[in-house]
Amino acid sequence: MPDKDKFNNSEINTELDPITSLIAEFSDPEIEEEEFRNDFFQGLSGRRKKAAFTLSIIWLVTISLHLISWSFWVVLGLGIFVTIQALRLMFASPSLNKDISFEQNELNLPKISLMVSAKNEEAVVRKLVQMLLSFDYPQNLYEFWVINDNSSDNTGIILDELAQKHCQLKVLHRDNTAKGGKSGALNQAFALTTGDIVGVFDADAIASPSLLKKIVPLFNNQKIGAIQVRKSISNANENFWTQGQSSEMALDSYFQQQRIACGGMGELRGNGQFVRRLALDSCGGWNEETITDDLDLTIRLHLDNWDIDILEHPSVEEEGVKKAIALWHQRSRWAEGGYQRYFDYWRFILSNRLNWRKKFDLLYFFLVQYIFPTAAIPDLVMVITRHHIPLIAPLTSLTVVLGFWGMFTGLKRTKMTGKQSLIENVKITIQSVLGMIYLTHWFLVMPVTTARISIREKQLKWVKTVHEGSSDNLELGLTKP
Numbered sequence: 001m002p003d004k005d006k007f008n009n010s011e012i013n014t015e016l017d018p019i020t021s022l023i024a025e026f027s028d029p030e031i032e033e034e035e036f037r038n039d040f041f042q043g044l045s046g047r048r049k050k051a052a053f054t055l056s057i058i059w060l061v062t063i064s065l066h067l068i069s070w071s072f073w074v075v076l077g078l079g080i081f082v083t084i085q086a087l088r089l090m091f092a093s094p095s096l097n098k099d100i101s102f103e104q105n106e107l108n109l110p111k112i113s114l115m116v117s118a119k120n121e122e123a124v125v126r127k128l129v130q131m132l133l134s135f136d137y138p139q140n141l142y143e144f145w146v147i148n149d150n151s152s153d154n155t156g157i158i159l160d161e162l163a164q165k166h167c168q169l170k171v172l173h174r175d176n177t178a179k180g181g182k183s184g185a186l187n188q189a190f191a192l193t194t195g196d197i198v199g200v201f202d203a204d205a206i207a208s209p210s211l212l213k214k215i216v217p218l219f220n221n222q223k224i225g226a227i228q229v230r231k232s233i234s235n236a237n238e239n240f241w242t243q244g245q246s247s248e249m250a251l252d253s254y255f256q257q258q259r260i261a262c263g264g265m266g267e268l269r270g271n272g273q274f275v276r277r278l279a280l281d282s283c284g285g286w287n288e289e290t291i292t293d294d295l296d297l298t299i300r301l302h303l304d305n306w307d308i309d310i311l312e313h314p315s316v317e318e319e320g321v322k323k324a325i326a327l328w329h330q331r332s333r334w335a336e337g338g339y340q341r342y343f344d345y346w347r348f349i350l351s352n353r354l355n356w357r358k359k360f361d362l363l364y365f366f367l368v369q370y371i372f373p374t375a376a377i378p379d380l381v382m383v384i385t386r387h388h389i390p391l392i393a394p395l396t397s398l399t400v401v402l403g404f405w406g407m408f409t410g411l412k413r414t415k416m417t418g419k420q421s422l423i424e425n426v427k428i429t430i431q432s433v434l435g436m437i438y439l440t441h442w443f444l445v446m447p448v449t450t451a452r453i454s455i456r457e458k459q460l461k462w463v464k465t466v467h468e469g470s471s472d473n474l475e476l477g478l479t480k481p
Contacts, residue, residue, distance in 0.1 A: 002170060007304050012317050012431030015188065016384075021210060027148060027474070037361065039413075045163055046213060047340060047343050047453065048305060048345075048453060048454065048455070048456070050343040050371070051343065051453040051454040052454040052455075053341075054343075054450070054454075055374070055450050055451060055454045058374050058375050058450075059375075060369060061154065062375045062378040062379050062391070063349070063378055063381075063382060064391065064393050066146030066379075066382040066391065067442050068261060069376055071391060073088070073420055075391050075394065075395065076170065078367075078395055078411075078422070079395055079398065080393065080396055081364070081370065082364070082367070082398050082399065085360065085361075086398060086401075086402040087476040088155030088262050088397070089258040089262060089402065090258070090402065091256070091260060092258045092261035092262045092404060092469040094257035094258060094261035095261070096467075102454075103276040104345060108129075108217070109137075109138065109141050109143045109216065110139065110195070110196035110197050111142065111143075111194060111195045111196050111197075112140070112141065112142040112143075112196070112197045112198075112212055112215075112216075112274075113143050113144070113190075113193035113194060113197070113198050113199070113202075114132060114142065114143070114144035114195075114197060114198075114200075114201065114203050115144070115146075115147065115186055115189050115193070115198065115199070115200050115251075115467045116128060116145070116146045116147065116200070116202070116205075117147045117182050117185040117189075117202055117203075118146055118147050118148060118149065118151070118155055118203045119148075119150065119155070119351075120149065120151045120152060120153045120155060121153075121203045122153045122154040122155045122158055124204065125146070125158050125159060125162075125203070126158065126162070126204060127163050127288075128146070128203055128205070129146070129159075129166065129169060129415045131168070131205065131206060131207060131303045132144045132168075133168065133169075133199075134209045134476065135207075135209055135211060135212045135322050136209045136210055136212070136213060137212040139168060140273075141170050141259065142168065142172060142195070142212065143194070143195065143212070144168060144170070145170045145171070145172055145192065145318050146159055146169065146171055146172075147171075147172045147173075147174060147185040147186075147188070147189050148171060148172065148173045148174065148256045149167070149174045149178070149182075150174050150175055150178065151188070152356045155306050156171075156173055163219060168252075168325060170192070172185075172188060172189050173191065174188065179250065179288070180288030181290040181293075181313055182286075182288065182293055183285075183286035183287055184286075184288045185284045186200065186285075186286045186293070187286050187288065189319055190285060190286075192281065192468050194275050195277065196217070196276070196278055196313075197215070197274055197275070197276060197277065197278075198274065198275050198280060199212075199272075199273070199274045199275075200270065200273050200275075200317070201271055201272060202318055204234075204269040204318050204319045205271055205272065205316055205317065205318055206270070206316070206317035206318070207229075207314070207316045208314035208319075208444070210314060210367045211229065211316070214311055214313075214314065215227055215229070215274050215311060217448065218309055218311065219274075219276060221307075221309075223306065224276070224307050224309050224461055225275065225279030225304075225307060226266075226268060226273060226274060226275040226276065226279060226297075226298075226306065226307070226308045226309075227254065227273070227274045227303045227308070227310070227311055228267065228268050228269050228272065228273050228274075228308060228309075228310050228311070229270075229273070229274070229310075229311045229314075229315060229316045230249070230256075230311060230312050230313070230314040230315040230316070230414075231249045231252070231253075231269055231271060231272060231316055231317075231318060232246065232316070232317050232318075233245050233246040233249060233317065233318065233320040234250055234317040234318060234319050234320075235319050235322070236320065236421070238320070238322055239332060240325065240434070241320065241321065241322060241327055242320035242321075242322060242440065243323060243431070243435075243438075244434065244435055244437075244438025245320035245321070245327075245433065245438075246320065247261050247411065247431055247432065247434070247435030247438065248407075248409055248435065248438070248439065249323060249350070249415050250407060250410035250411045250413070250435075251403065251406050251407040251410050251439075252269070252410075253310065253312060253407055253410055253411065253413070253414070254406040254407070254409050254410030255340050255410075256310045257310060257413075258406075259317075260298060260307075260308075260309060260310065260428070261359070262357065262361065263355070263357035263361075264357060264358055264360070264361030264362075265298070265302055265308070265358050265361050266295075266298075266309055267295065267298045267308065267360060268294040268295070268297055268298045269294055269302075269309060270292075270293070270294040271316055271318050272315075272316030273294060275297070275301075276306075276465075279301055279304070279306045280343065283297070283300040283301055283303075283304045283354055284300070284302055287300070290340055290341075291333055291336060291337045291340065292333065292334060292335060292336075292337025292338070292340070292341075295337050295338055295340075295341050295343055296337070296340070296344070297351060298341070299309065299341045299345050299349070299438045300345070302354060302358060303345065303348050303353045303354065304338040305351070305354075306449070312413065313349070313416060315366075315414070318404060321452025324359070325440070328441075328445070330450050331441065331442070331445045332448070332452075335442075335445050335446055335449040336339070336372075336449055336453055338369065338448070339453065340368065340448070342366060342370075343441075349362060367400040368396075369411070369442075369446070370446060370450075372392055372396050372399065373394055373396075373442055373443045373445075373446035373447060374450045376392050376396065376443060376447070377391070377447045379388055379391055379392040379393070391426060400446065402435050403439065404432055405466065407432045407435050408428055408429065408432040411428045411431060411432060412425075412428060413466045
């Protein structure tokens, strides 16, 4: 059972973590554990330098591979590694949680606390509260908190009115002196909650009334620290961008299921995440110094020996962004947040806190999601300037094949109609092709984001993503200092 002690979020060190300190991580388990508990958030320093170092290494290694005679063997070795992991993912047999039964006696049911951080949501806050009230679960066993995070519209007034009518609704108001962004809002509300399980939704979430009854049985496994509900796009038919996001969510759920089946790492996705209170206490709550609170919490839960599972059905819906520029800003934030967890916790990842399967899983997705797209730029430069054959393209091609298979399979799983007809399979194939075309934006987002954070970091600021639909979404936005 993971240690119940809460981490100490002490003052952050402003210097770069020395690479040589890695040696000390393996020398004394007691010292390592003490550092892990007391200094868990101190690795947040020096992100810009770490990003610059990473970018320099990527360019140096890629260019060097074009200049050395034995580069073929290096690329072959990477290709074998990527192929082996791809085959493991493709042929794993996940548990899809389709036949979850809810047979627990009401006396033994856990209490659930739900939280939503809302900013300027007067247009949708009534619909949000109505959704949160609709869950088919004993009313005395679940509460929900909506945090009015310094809204300048009537969100706070509406919430106070609704709280007078519904005893399950608790309202927390934050003014302009509150810090920590979304993580700060969640931490502040978490301290007031009483649930054994804590769920987090975005303001635009649409969830099935049966969701809580599907979630609770999964926590019967005492190793499970958190559950992520599969996400889907409520306005998928709006345009090419929302359709692409819908396919991307299906691909993400596919990888989540396969990674967990291989002994790898399940991940949280913010909206529709449920965390065991004991696990959240153990790892110190949400990190207020990160731009992607869900990815940061993911890595800390795994480092603290908790597992994360995924609920495939029912899904939680959210509104997809409708314009390319909005998509760019959102994905740039996701990319930076993904990098941050490696920069912040690299020493603990390399230590014995993770088993080899999770390390193998992290290495694979770090390569295919971050390194290969970034290395494609220097690879292209060498192809053009020295007329060499591309070295990274063959590796990327392997991941593209796996991506297409994953998207196709993921879309089939979301249908829940059993065996699909030929026409349905053709439609899914076309949707998968368009989805893979849509995903090419990552080949631009990754290298640009890597270069940008190498030059200048951004500051956290809680802002609202502008949506044109009926239910808006909240984003942890970024502004330059």
